[in-house]
Amino acid sequence: MLQRKKNAVLVDGVFLNGPIADARAGEKFVEDACKIIMEEVIQKAADVTEKVCEWQPPEKLKKLLDLEMRDTGEPHQQLLQLCQDVIRYSVKTNHPRFFNQLYAGIDYYSLVARFITEALNPSVYTYEVSPVFLLVEEAVLKKMIEFIGWNEGDGIFNPGGSVSNMYAMNLARYKYCPEIKEKGLSGLPRLVLFTSEECHYSMKKAASFLGIGTQNVYFIKTDERGKMIPEELEKQVQRARKEGAAPFLVSATAGTTVLGAFDPLDKIADICEKYGLWLHVDASWGGSALMSRKHRKLLHGIHRADSVAWNPHKMLMAGIQCCALLVKNNSDLLKKCYSANASYLFQQDKFYDVSYDTGDKSIQCSRRPDAFKFWMTWKALGTTGLEERENRALALARYLVDEIKKREGFRLLLEPEYANICFWYIPPSLRNMKEGAEFWEKLHHVAPVIKERMMKKGSMMLGYQPHLGKVNFFRQVVISPQVRREDMDFLLDEIDLLGRDL
């Protein structure tokens, strides 16, 4: 210490000797935080006897949390307490009774990969700073491409399926007219894209973000099961042509958000071929069915797509976010479409093969290594293990459907083909009512009240929504391998318990 002080260098009022971070204390903090994570999240949250959430209204929670950021730092113990509080009031998405979103549960392998990612803090743009993770991404993409049924292809991991869909839209546009990259849309004929009315809302967001405009998204009617009707698609394509617009893209959905419907890809592909349109498949949710020999028929025809969005963070539990855009074209279309050739990052005179510097395929600059967590799970479980998960989730969904059919007061919206089980709970007071306007109006208010009660109790979480003319209904989603039959029974019992007085 003394020695160091003697040689102290003072620059601009700052002593440069020695680091200003205390590594030992820092490591201790990480260790202690890990203990809390282990006890309070991993062990506790996976226990059905614990709450899924500890509901507090926003104003009260603000007070409970002491969120203010101050001038001076706080001591070790106080910081650990803050971590405890953050965990306590956060929703436990890894709880077996969390059914609220299209993700749930916990996978230990992916979690470890995510911790490694955080500790190493890499950015996947160049081989020089991210050698391992670029190769991992390449290996995972290659495997996903195989499962789609393509011999070769390209791809990239993105911050969310919405962004993947945007990538696809932009790629399709670029393929249609490469000059758009430089010239922009002005002066071009009006571009039109097609997707079903059951599609994810990211298609609209993408259309407005990319300057295409939401009114140039032509929504195609679906059948009673939520699937795009190919004949309607063809009509709309013809309509757009008549209007003098330029159709360029069809986005089909494999696994719609609410109903879990799969569009008829083969027939849609025929139309795309006939009219020379790019076929994108938004399989963000349903893509994981490709892992199952039993269920992959749902995506029959996906190999004919030009691009596919697939989020392993949903059914395959890779952790948020893990979203791949896969592209059939192998002629470097992604790179051509997105590259800006920044000379400070993608120097051409590097000593290694710079084709490994894949970062210029992205619209991002720094990018997280999201493929890695999926790779780790895949390594640990194998394709077989992933397939088992998929099959198990759908088997549980099937079990729940059968139970719903048996129980009084529960009614399915439609026979599900995937893991979305949409149903109404009809409380006793409505069971004998004629199903007219009053019935539906009253039923509409049931789900929100049950939801409020379940959240305040913390017993479980599942979502509800109105949907295309249908009043509020629950959407139950089964994902996690932690979930047992008993949890399915509990779900129905609990809804009945919370709603029987309504």
Place this chain on the structure above:
Amino acid sequence: MPLSAAPTPGAEVTRTGPALDEAPWQLQILSCSRKQKASAVPGTGPCPAVMAEVDLLDVPSLDKAAGEEFLQEAFGVILEEAVRRGTDVTEKVCDWKEPEDLRHLLDLELRGHGEPQPQVLQRCRDIIRYSVKTCHPRFFNQLFSGLDYHALAGRMITETLNTSQYTYEIAPVFVLMEEVVLQKLRELVGWGSGDGIFCPGGSISNMYAMNVARYHRFPDCKRRGLWALPRLAVFTSEECHYSIQKGAAFLGIGTDNVYLVGADERGKMIPAELEKQISQAQIEGAVPFFVSVTCGTTVLGAFDPLMAVADVCERHGLWFHVDAAWGGSVLLSQKHRHLLDGIERANSVAWNPHKMLTTGLQCSAFLLRDTSGLLHRCHSAGATYLFQPDKFYNVAWDTGDKTVQCGRKVDCLKLWLLWKAVGTEGLEKRVDRAFACTRYLAEEIKKREGFQLVMEPEFINLCFWFVPPSLRGKQAQANYWERLGKVAPVIKERMMKAGSMLVGYQPHGSKANFFRQIVTSPLVTRQDLDFFLDEIERLGRDL
């Protein structure tokens, strides 16, 4: 094991690709045929019922105890190999392998069967071993480096809680926290109110700015697209980050419509040139709508003159965006924040605390001065399955519709926890220290033979050439610059193969390859700075 034995319902799909014939499915744990036999339940849908498996469905298919044990062991490995050894100056920054060799070493292939836990743990060690240690005190390669322990803990908690930042219902703590953090950042910009959101990277923040500006000027664009608009023009300096170009292409504006404004010899946008470009665009029939200035350019670390540019923007009614992805953190320093004087006049600011404040990737804030809900109006789609208006709490807290993403990572906790741990003062100290380290190196460079600054740094980008003995004093020779341009890549190759440190180089404008050194990590000591110069000399003295 060949699959052909069990023709599956999906077999037709697989016909076209040879890949699927080899697909490594091996065992069917929930056997399809067994299920079908046992489940002649009438009235079931497309997939037959599963009565035969009910026993399996009664128990979780996840071994909790084994999983937790694995997690414990992995914690140990991560702490020892990534954190402790990664920050140990006597260890290598990287263990260089050629791509082909590394692929072989890592055995990346994904197979049909899983692996036992000890083997998976060994994979963790290998992944860590061959990864670049960006937390190492001698990693100077990017605009991020180092490791903050509190931020790391925050990131681990984020990963474990695994939630998405769209509704209060599902991320109550983080919805509130994001708001507090954004407010704090806005205060530092100089705004009493405003709006904002965390984005997956500064490039996306810049795109948001461009889109919000476009919507602000032409609200019709959201619905009707660019056909409803005249040709738009964007202005930024020739030193800007390449994401402005990417943004213009992605948003359908086109890269040709990005007018690059000349910069002075220090890399700062020249306001008079901006005026000229605006007139030029107007003459060409385009409509100027957006000016992006840079605080802390990527290569030179230059700060554009905000006040003068703000005047121009006001005069022409243009949206004034400040890309302070890199330089924004200087706002924390009383001493240096004058570099960003005028930022309070911006309409929007991009600021990445993941760079200088070492929060970890990614932590990128997009800040807006607007208080009218512009961001929401511009991006919202009002999905009824997510943003139900009849929720039992105030749905103004469901902030997710402000974004173009749907699921969005929680990026605020790491910064918040770090801030809680060191306070605004601690962050200020880090910023000041980074400046001081750069100043120290600049002075050392001036003293040392063979080192030559590209320019006097005003920020913490230290740009310099190393002139090897064979080239010293030969500046007059015709091929001097060409030869000098070949020096940095060779030194870089040698340092990577030695694993002793990492620093970037690039050509820039007409300038031949030079090094760009960046210190942000609080773990860096003066010894590391001296080592840095010594090492370049050692690696390049024979060139």
